[in-house]
Amino acid sequence: MRRRTGLAVLLVFLLILAGCSAMSDSNQDTTHSDVTTDAPRDTGTTTSIDSTTETTDTAIPTTATTSRINPFGSEQITVGISAPPNRTINFTEIAESAVSYWQNNREEAGRYHENPVELVFEPDAENPDLLLEYSPTIGRCNGEYETDTFLKCTETVEADSVVSGQLTYKIASRYTAEDTEGITRQALNSVYGYQHRSGNDWHEGPELRDPWVTKDTVVVGITDQTESNRDFEPLVRDALEYWSNSTHGDYEVNWQVRPDAPQPDVMVSFEESITDCGFSISTDSSLGCAPLLERTESTYDVLDVRIATGYTDNSTTSTIKHEFGHVLGLDHGEEPMPLMAAEYDATRQSMTNATDRAISWERNVISVGVAPGVSSGTESQAEAVVEHLNSQDSQPENLTLNYVGTSNSSDIVIREDQSGECELEQGSCRTIFGINLDADERLEYYTGGEIYLTSLEGETAGWHIGYWLDRIVSPTMTDSAWDDDDDDRDWQ
Numbered sequence: 001m002r003r004r005t006g007l008a009v010l011l012v013f014l015l016i017l018a019g020c021s022a023m024s025d026s027n028q029d030t031t032h033s034d035v036t037t038d039a040p041r042d043t044g045t046t047t048s049i050d051s052t053t054e055t056t057d058t059a060i061p062t063t064a065t066t067s068r069i070n071p072f073g074s075e076q077i078t079v080g081i082s083a084p085p086n087r088t089i090n091f092t093e094i095a096e097s098a099v100s101y102w103q104n105n106r107e108e109a110g111r112y113h114e115n116p117v118e119l120v121f122e123p124d125a126e127n128p129d130l131l132l133e134y135s136p137t138i139g140r141c142n143g144e145y146e147t148d149t150f151l152k153c154t155e156t157v158e159a160d161s162v163v164s165g166q167l168t169y170k171i172a173s174r175y176t177a178e179d180t181e182g183i184t185r186q187a188l189n190s191v192y193g194y195q196h197r198s199g200n201d202w203h204e205g206p207e208l209r210d211p212w213v214t215k216d217t218v219v220v221g222i223t224d225q226t227e228s229n230r231d232f233e234p235l236v237r238d239a240l241e242y243w244s245n246s247t248h249g250d251y252e253v254n255w256q257v258r259p260d261a262p263q264p265d266v267m268v269s270f271e272e273s274i275t276d277c278g279f280s281i282s283t284d285s286s287l288g289c290a291p292l293l294e295r296t297e298s299t300y301d302v303l304d305v306r307i308a309t310g311y312t313d314n315s316t317t318s319t320i321k322h323e324f325g326h327v328l329g330l331d332h333g334e335e336p337m338p339l340m341a342a343e344y345d346a347t348r349q350s351m352t353n354a355t356d357r358a359i360s361w362e363r364n365v366i367s368v369g370v371a372p373g374v375s376s377g378t379e380s381q382a383e384a385v386v387e388h389l390n391s392q393d394s395q396p397e398n399l400t401l402n403y404v405g406t407s408n409s410s411d412i413v414i415r416e417d418q419s420g421e422c423e424l425e426q427g428s429c430r431t432i433f434g435i436n437l438d439a440d441e442r443l444e445y446y447t448g449g450e451i452y453l454t455s456l457e458g459e460t461a462g463w464h465i466g467y468w469l470d471r472i473v474s475p476t477m478t479d480s481a482w483d484d485d486d487d488d489r490d491w492q
Contacts, residue, residue, distance in 0.1 A: 069116065071163045072129060076118045077191075080128030084135070084216050088252040089177050089209060091134050092123050098184035102191075111193045114159035119191070130191065131166055132184065134173040136214040141170070149174065151183050151206070154190040172206075174213040176251075176295075179206035210251040211299045212265060220257045221264030225271045226309050232270055233259050235313060239320035243328060248336050250329025251295040266303045266327070268320070274308050287311070287346055290323035292331060303327065310437060315346035348438035355475045358396045360434075360446045361411075365400045366473055369407030371415040378453065379405070381462030382414050385469060394479045401473065412472060414465055417452040426455040428464035430472065446472065 069075055079099050083091035099121040106112045106119075122128060139146055141153035153170040157163060169187045173180055183206065212218050220240065222232055240255040258264065277289035289306040293299065305323050307316065318339065325340050332342040354360035368386050370379050386403040389395055404410050415421075422429035431450045434443035451468045453461050467482040 071115065071157050071159065071161045072117060073162070074129075075116065076120050077129035078120050078122045078125045079130045079132060079188075080125040081123050081132045081134065083133075083173065088254055089173070089180070091173065091180075094177055094181045095123065095132050095184060096121050098181050098188055101185055102188050106192070111159070115157065115192050117191055119188070127166065129163075129166060131168045132187070133168055133170045134180075135170065136172065136174045136216075138170050138172050152187045154187045156190040156193060158193045174208055175206035176209045180209075182206070208251075208295050208298060210253055210295060211293050211297050212253070213298050215265065217254045217256045218266060219261050219264045220255055220266045220268060221261040222257070222259040222268050223270070224309075225269055228270075228309060230270075230309070232268075232307075232316070233257065235317045236268055236320055238317050239324055242321050243324055246336065248328075248330065248334075249325070253328070264302060265299075266305060268305045268307060270307050270309050272309060274306050277306075287315075287344060288319045288323040290326040292326045292329065294329040310348055310351070312347045312349055315344075315348075318344065319346065350440070351438045351444045353440075353442040354434055354444055354446050355442070357445075358474060358476050359399050360473065360475050362445045362447075364396075364398045365402055366412065367402045367404050367407070367410040368412045368469065369404045369410030369414070371408055371413050372406055374406075374414065374416055375457070377458055378414070378416065378456075378461050378465075381459070382465050385462055385466040388466070388481075389470060389473075389479065392479050394477055395474055396477060399474060401469075411447075412449045412451065412469065414451045414453070417454040421452045422454045424454045428453050428456065428468060430468045432472065 079095070081091060081095045099119045103119055106117070119130075137149035138151075138153050139149065141150045144150075149172050150170075151172050155167060155169075157167075169190070171180065171183050171187055175183065210218075220236065222236055224230065224232060237257050240257065243249060243253075244255065273285040274287070274289050275285055277286055278291070285308060287308050289304075291303060293303070305320075305327065307319055307323065309316070311319070322339055322344065325334075325336075330340050332340060334340050338344075368382065370382050374382075383403050383405075386401045390401055407413070417424075417429075421431070429452050431452070432443070432446055433448035434446040436442065437444045449468075449472045451465060451472075453464060456464055463482070466479070470478045470482050
């Protein structure tokens with residue numbers, strides 16, 4: 001939503017007036033502020049100056065004479081500029097356009113004939129008669145203060161005054177190029193002796209050119225929460241280069257990637273998984289998370305862009321592009337599509353399979369139980385196998401098997417095969433559950449397992465339990481007691 005500020009017309013016979021976003025009561029001699037904190041206002045002039053009152057050093061009160069051409073003593077005055085460098089907005093073009101506007105319309109200006117001034121734009125002039133000084137915010141103007149910013153701070157030149165020295169007109173540069181030009185036009189009308197001009201087509205409250213209202217360069221930092229030593233900087237640079245060359249987005253930003261910046265404006269964090277984003281919490285992991293930041297908003301805190309790791313460079317770069325699209329004000333479904341689609345099929349990096357890990361689970365403590373109805377002999381064998389594995393040097397040091405007795409909810413459940421799961425007359429089989437995190441079909445981590453025994457008792461049942469249990473928890477470090485060719489039950 002655009003914010004509107006009132007523009008008042010106030011014509012007073014004065015010498016030199018100071019103009020900023022303060023309001024002056026024509027029936028009083030003192031100035032008071034009329035400024036809101038939620039939006040800058042530009043509402044009039046300040047205290048009037050009596051002809052006998054001492055003024056600033058830029059204007060000397062005098063009686064009107066016919067010997068002077070105008071208050072500047074010259075038909076032409078030079079207009080220069082002072083502005084911070086900015087890649088996304090050209091202040092020289094803005095100032096030149098505003099000067100041209102008044103040059104093309106000055107003879108129709110109601111007070112031009114009293115003050116016939118021709119503006120000559122010389123942006124690089126060392127000592128111009130009038131300096132247009134651009135800065136993101138103007139907090140102080142002629143003794144008044146604003147918590148946000150004044151739109152401009154100027155002095156009004158009347159026909160019967162004398163200008164000595166350089167005039168400086170301050171203009172807030174935090175707004176879009178179009179609105180900054182409008183503010184510049186309004187500033188220049190003070191040259192002809194009034195604060196506002198009827199017919200000036202810029203009349204609405206200005207829009208911010210980007211949310212970083214006080215910065216011309218937005219610093220982007222990078223942090224890897226996974227400590228993977230993967231180089232993410234080229235991926236971030238590629239994503240930001242994409243947006244620098246794009247015509248989409250609510251505004252343009254001059255990004256500067258500085259991975260180790262102590263106080264960045266945007267921090268790109270790479271995380272193992274993202275299950276919360278703003279007020280949304282999900283059991284499913286998201287590819288990324290970033291705030292939807294429109295031009296009419298402003299930010300003064302570090303902005304967090306979160307990216308899930310474990311995906312290929314191409315997929316990760318696409319995710320970074322998508323999230324920075326939100327930073328630039330684009331919502332799901334907006335162009336460019338399909339980049340800004342709500343869902344995206346990302347490709348995982350190739351990861352180590354569970355069968356190639358010393359511990360095939362994401363955790364190191366794994367519970368083992370037997371299903372209800374299992375014979376006491378089988379239960380005793382299961383407990384003995386767990387005790388044996390925990391005592392062996394062949395197992396990973398940080399692995400612990402926890403025997404929990406009868407339980408259908410343990411990580412690994414041992415069952416007597418009553419339903420023909422193994423399709424064997426005698427023997428065993430196992431079922432494994434897990435997660436696949438990459439492009440191949442093999443599991444990267446196990447999350448559960450079941451061992452089925454068919455017509456097995458005593459030590460024979462124990463050997464089969466040990467054979468499968470050893471391979472389910474630690475595939476690359478199996479105990480020699482359960483070698484494929486060793487079925488002599490020598491593990492006890």
